[in-house]
Amino acid sequence: MTGGLIIAFSASGAKAAKEGPVIIMDQAEGLVIADPTKCVGCRRCELACTEFNDGKASPTIARIKISRNLNFGVNGIPTGQRGGGAWGNGLVIQDICNQCPHPVPCANACPNDAIVVRPPTNARVVDSKRCSGCKMCRRACPWEMMSFDSGTNKATKCFLCDGSPKCVEACPSGALTYAAWRDLTGKIPPRVAPTAIVAPEKAQTCNECHKK
Amino acid sequence: MERQEEVRANILNIIRDRSESGRLISAEEILTELKRRGLLTSEEIKPKTHLETALKQALQENRDVKEILAPNGVCYYYSVRRLSETYAGILVLKSENPLWLIAEVVRENSKRYPRPVPVAGFMESPFDLTLEAILECLRVMGEDKEYQDIAQTITSVGKTFLYSSRHLDPDYASMLAEWLDVGQADNP
Amino acid sequence: MAKHGGWAGKVLRVDLSTGKISTEDTLEKYRDYLGGTGIGYKVIWDEVQAGVKSFDPANKIVYGVGPLAGTGAPCNGRTAITTLWPTCWPKALVASGHMGGQFAAELKYAGYDAIIIEGRADRPVWLSVWDEKVEIKDARQLWGQGIRRTTIEINQQMGPEASVAAIGQAGENLAPMSVVMNSYSHSAGGVGGVMGSKNLKAIGVRGTGSVRIAGNKEEWEKLIKLHLSLLGANNQHVVPSNPQPWAEHYNAGSRWMASAGRRWGAANPSIDTGACEPHNLNRIAYRTNNAAYFLGDKAWQHTVRGNGCTACPIRCHTMLKVPAVSAKYGIPELGQNTCVGLLFGRAFFKSFPDGPKGQTAIEACMVGMYLADDLGVWDNYGQLQRDFQALYYNGIFKRKVAEKEFNSYSWNKYEQGDPTFLFELLPRIANKEGELATALGLGTGHLLERWGIPEQEWLENHDLLYWKLGHPKHHSNEDAGQCGVIINTQYNRDAQCHSHSNFTRNGLPIEVQKRLAAELWGSPDAVDAVAAFTPMNAHKAKMAKWSLLRKELHDCLSLCNWMGPWVASPLKEREYRGDDSIESLLYSLATGDKKSRQELDTIAERIFLLHRALTIRDMGAKDMRTKHDTIPDWVFTDPKDKAAFSKGTIRMDKEDIKLAMDMFYEEMAWDKETGSPTKATYRRLGLGTVADELAKRGLLP
């Protein structure tokens, strides 16, 4: 941690509101990493993520994303054999949350400081008590890893199952591994260009800290 | 006393680890490994007897640990948690003469399931025999009184299966071979 | 959200004649029928009159899934499609086709347990189901296109996640031998032409909702893990195909193909399937390689990976990469399918230059999959190819088809096993070009009638495996003696029941099978070793009843009967027992409607009985024993003329089979003489009104 002003925060995080915006500085401890050559496209990871955590089967809110790449790969619908997925080269790319290092795009975009760090994994998690359902975080994540649960009207994201990822346990081909965190943000090509804006209050914090 | 406990625990480990890798272990090898681990070293009066007692006890106390006597008189040890009795049986036969190996596997299958066994299966793990070796075995078997029950049947797509006439008659064996090789795949 | 978990809660009804789109409450209307074929039979019984033909606008198609579809219960990816079956000869009767893929789950996420299609659109249309937004869309642009093109264009409109079930040219042209297909390789036979007759090119489904699990989520997680622990490889084969350190048993005929040294050779880099010790749930997907199983060892080097339905860890569809085919045949180097789909192209040929499991055979499979799965041609469980070989080699084609047409086929290529022959044949079947192809596209029964060949010839031929009503046997006496025979008498197409064959082929020694059989069906004598059959007994009838009810139950819950039931397992510590209650455990926790195994079996029996009633009503006959539950003559013969019950034959004995049918009818509490269910039986199972209706028509025994 650097600078007194900046606070890495745990889920309870009540005092952040008083002391200024939550800016996540802590690195995550773990990360789910995925091997596309082993993925058989069964979507059991998506289902484990939502059934065992939310009590419903719901790929839309799954915090690991298979369905969208399953048929045609990451780039949508190709014609011919150039794309990925079952209709292309056969590879299914599993989209996972990078548990981004500071500055954490989804967290920084949240006007309610609802995306916080939670021990023991230091995963970036949505504090649903604070989440207002505005979906700003979805505009911020370059990898489209923020999900929105229309049932609860809250955003949700990978919280590493607090250290024992259900998706990893569920994978029938061992394509997923829970590993020590490393920075993948520069390695995995973004799916979209983020369009979120950082709230002025947060921007100010950034500027204060990064003042020359 | 404590030392004995330690030795026993190590013996168990050694056996189970070896089984994990799909192999058997002899008393001799266990002793070498124990020594490598600094156990049962020279100051023990009779490491061999010591080991024997410890092994016996390990067998009694742990239902997963088994002993198997190879035709060459050597005893091997393994844990059924990781290595099945069937597999252990194949491994000891394998350490012996391939004739015996093939015959016993064929007889066991003919009797137990019942089913004939494809010759090509003996080229694969864990048998790992070459086709030449297998054919040579079959030739020798043909001439040896002891193996007169080992017979062949060829399926409609030309795959050879072996069976023991002690347990299967020729029509039954050829029907089952055809079923395994062609029938099941043609009737998916 | 529905009060219950599991079900989506709504059934979608689309009238293509009027354009009317409506929904019904699943539980209010179909609760007693669970889902899947249950809803299908109910709709046909209530709404489709006897005498309606397959391609009439009055026929309906019900795409039904059940409460487990879309959940994490293993093997829940199948959609049951019920309609009046166009290849059922001489008269269309009710039957169902089953497709895997992503369609079932997507339908649930969109909020529906079933789609009922009725009427006929006045021009080609496709149906777009996007959550609650349902639209009938113009398909004139898509008409004439193959399944792949159609799918891609619909995905362009609905997004890559949408599941598209489309027909090809075969269905459009009303060839009865046609499929509907989703997710690249998952087809349901027989249905394509019925969709074509309604001018319905495709259904695209996109669902963003969820399926609620009613029970406690920790309990659900535990149950799922229990179920996973009981799984074998495809067809619930519970022993590996060669000896492995962890395994007590092995069986060269097992679909559990994984082994050290057998590699997914076309993965980059390649992947060793290795030991798949049953307790390691993270290796289940490597156990099965159906390409290697069906096409031989050469297929390993071409294997990219396994593929399959939503939530199924088995992956029975194998994805193959065969680079040579793109230059040689101008087709994509990747292809995928399972069993009969994989074999589609190969099965036409009698032989290949490099043998039945050589490279050419694999190429024939690649060409076959490429063509058939795009044109949407169905093969009626291999009957198309068996018929083809017989008709050609017996000179029937030559006799029945005009010389010019006959000579337009390159028969020399065919005889040499040249896969390019398929480019001549399959498009013509789909497009109904010429007499030969048109007749093949009709299905066996109608083809024989058209060409004046007595069905008797087919019934007597041991190699053709033809059973009745235009369809072949599907796991009959070869798998389970009398039990298999009984099962094959019951349906109006090939039986598609695997409850019995998954058990008898599981690979365990006969004494273990007998021990399990005693627990399940009351006596070890319920099962015999293959081709060592013994005379009929009551326990075999029990097994037959159980097999049929479980098949129907699976088709209603959306569990795959190509995998279930799970009464044997690979677990030595369970003495290879599975769990006969797994279906009811899953059902109870998912829906919150607690039902025991017996209660659920009773519902399955009701549904199966409704299928029987529909068959009786539409045949207009109550003497099912002689008019419907017939057995082909070849069952009572043996190529070597071995006597029934001698070792090495699957030959059955006529008197014994009579007894078998008696015992089965008795077990079902049906009338023994006619094989028709009695009024009391209909009543007991809650089908009193069905009995009344049949009584009015004089169709009760």
Ligand code: SF4
């Ligand atoms: S949701 Fe996106 S932005 Fe947020 S931590 Fe994950 S990958 Fe990074």
Ligand code: SF4
């Ligand atoms: S780690 Fe947990 S929350 Fe994250 S994707 Fe996997 S199952 Fe979902």
Ligand code: SF4
């Ligand atoms: S569970 Fe594993 S194999 Fe299945 S989709 Fe997820 S990553 Fe792929």
